[in-house]
Amino acid sequence: xxxxxxxxxxxxxxxxxxxxxxxxxxxxxxxxxxxxxxxxxxxxxxxxxxxxxxxxxxxxxxxxxxxxxxxxxxxxxxxxxxxxxxxxxxxxxxxxxxxxxxxxxxxxxxxxxxxxxxxxxxxxxxxxxxxxxxxxxxxxxxxxxxxxxxxxxxxxxxxxxxxxxxxxxxxxxxxxxxxxxxxxxxxxxxxxxxxxxxxxxxxxxxxxxxxxxxxxxxxxxxxxxxxxxxxxxxxxxxxxxxxxxxxxxxxxxxxxxxxxxxxxxxxxxxxxxxxxxxxxxxxxxxxxxxxxxxxxxxxxxxxxxxxxxxxxxxxxxxxxxxxx
Numbered sequence: 001x002x003x004x005x006x007x008x009x010x011x012x013x014x015x016x017x018x019x020x021x022x023x024x025x026x027x028x029x030x031x032x033x034x035x036x037x038x039x040x041x042x043x044x045x046x047x048x049x050x051x052x053x054x055x056x057x058x059x060x061x062x063x064x065x066x067x068x069x070x071x072x073x074x075x076x077x078x079x080x081x082x083x084x085x086x087x088x089x090x091x092x093x094x095x096x097x098x099x100x101x102x103x104x105x106x107x108x109x110x111x112x113x114x115x116x117x118x119x120x121x122x123x124x125x126x127x128x129x130x131x132x133x134x135x136x137x138x139x140x141x142x143x144x145x146x147x148x149x150x151x152x153x154x155x156x157x158x159x160x161x162x163x164x165x166x167x168x169x170x171x172x173x174x175x176x177x178x179x180x181x182x183x184x185x186x187x188x189x190x191x192x193x194x195x196x197x198x199x200x201x202x203x204x205x206x207x208x209x210x211x212x213x214x215x216x217x218x219x220x221x222x223x224x225x226x227x228x229x230x231x232x233x234x235x236x237x238x239x240x241x242x243x244x245x246x247x248x249x250x251x252x253x254x255x256x257x258x259x260x261x262x263x264x265x266x267x268x269x270x271x272x273x274x275x276x277x278x279x280x281x282x283x284x285x286x287x288x289x290x291x292x293x294x295x296x297x298x299x300x301x302x303x304x305x306x307x308x309x310x311x312x313x314x315x316x317x318x319x320x321x322x323x324x
Contacts, residue, residue: 029070031063032290036074039301044076046296047099048289049092049109053085054212054239055265056285060134063289064108070290071297078108078293087178087212089115089137096123096130106296108289110134112181117141131296131306133288135183144299145306147292149283149313151183155190155237158260161279161317162191162202162233165258169201170232173224177212177238187237187262205231214243214267221247225257233278236261241280245271264318273323281315288313 028035048064051057061080068078081099083091092111096119099107107123107130109116114137120130124142132146162172174192177184188207195202205228210216217240224231225247234244234257241261248257249271258278261268263285271277291311298304 026073029066029290029294031066031286032070032294033287034291034294034298036071036076036294037298037302037304039074039076039297041301042075044071044074044106044297044300045104046071046076046078046106046108046293046300047081047095047102047104048078048293049081049083049095049099049107050289051083051085051087051091051110053087054214055242055267056212056239056263058265059286060110060289063286064293066286067290067293071294074297074301076297076301079104087112087181089113089180092116093119096120099123100126100128104128106131106300108133108292108296111136111141111143112183113137113178114139114180114182129296129299131292133292134283134285135181138182144296145292145309145311147288147311147313148183149315151186152190154262154281154283154315155187155192156194157190157315157317158187158235158279158281159191159194162235162260163195163199165260165278166199166202166233168199171203171205171228171230173221173228173231173234174204174206174208175210175217175220175234175236175244176207177210177240179209181238184238188235191235191237210236210238210240210243212239214240214246217241217243218247220244221259222251225251225253232257234259238262241277242267242271245276248276249274262315264316269323272318272320275320277320279317279319281317283313283315 112135117139120141129144245259260279
């Protein structure tokens with residue numbers, strides 16, 4: 001029941017306004033907000049490029065599969081392409097190059113790093129539209145649209161929550177995913193810059209990089225606690241926050257040190273229930289994957305533009321009280 005409730009909250013959190021599309025041939029799929037239009041162009045093939053390095057990507061993968069199941073009725077397929085478990089611009093570039101070589105009609109991708117705009121522009125110039133989801137680099141590209149969370153605002157939202165939980169003072173450990181990932185940096189700076197400006201009595205320990213790995217977050221928290229036994233909070237900007245929560249539990253610091261992070265995944269939710277996680281902000285990855293695929297299909301078959309170039313996602317911040 002809890003996971004079902006969380007899925008419903010995450011679905012409702014996507015700030016995509018209802019748009020009246022012409023020639024709608026079906027209702028939106030379950031878990032999505034965009035309906036497919038009639039296909040008068042013939043078979044359509046979409047490549048969905050994503051990573052697989054931590055549990056966050058599970059609902060992304062499920063959203064891509066749901067898009068394929070839904071769009072199959074419209075003579076369209078969404079092929080999931082695994083970019084691997086190491087996030088990098090090179091992996092994104094190689095994935096898009098592979099999709100172009102295989103003559104896909106459109107591409108959904110998580111570009112996340114600077115250095116990906118060039119290949120997105122090349123694809124667009126070749127007539128293959130690209131839809132970015134979750135996170136993209138700071139360099140502007142010719143992508144069709146982007147759906148995702150405003151990372152700076154999300155970081156500030158978490159910063160405000162951290163300040164309240166820490167009563168405006170104490171030591172905060174910061175763990176980011178990848179130092180080179182624009183979204184991760186913006187999430188980190190959104191919180192840290194806010195805290196430095198508003199709450200100078202909160203001391204920042206770090207930042208450290210865990211490359212989205214839970215086991216690395218686990219080790220980093222142990223090291224931070226050894227060097228800073230008075231640490232009272234840990235902020236994990238990207239993947240693997242449950243590793244930090246496990247370290248808190250194994251060190252018998254539940255109730256004394258809290259972990260704040262992103263995504264309502266089962267691993268994270270379990271530690272929210274037991275109190276090691278004290279705050280989790282969602283970004284509705286399942287619906288991002290599903291809606292972006294359908295919007296891209298609609299553009300390919302009917303020239304229908306997405307409702308905006310940037311489609312924002314507003315996350316729901318859950319606390320242990322929400323998990324009971």
